Amino acid sequence: MDPAEPYTTGELADALGWPQRSVYQALDDLADDGEIRKKKTGPRQAIWIRPGE
Numbered sequence: 001m002d003p004a005e006p007y008t009t010g011e012l013a014d015a016l017g018w019p020q021r022s023v024y025q026a027l028d029d030l031a032d033d034g035e036i037r038k039k040k041t042g043p044r045q046a047i048w049i050r051p052g053e
Helices: 009-016 020-032
Strands: 037-042 045-049
Touching: 009 020, 009 045, 020 037
Parallel strands: none
Antiparallel strands: 037 045
16 A cells, blocks of 8 residues: 555555454544544545645
8 A cells, every 4th residue: 555645444444454443433533633634525435645744
């Protein structure tokens, strides 16, 4: 996976072998801390973006 690419929760869950809900919660916590950005793409969809250095 390319760290510069945005990913969906499902893509990251598949890559990590984690349940989607666990990945979503971890990513949401990182977004709350300002470590990554969350972009809503639909009512129940988001992509996760790692800010550039």
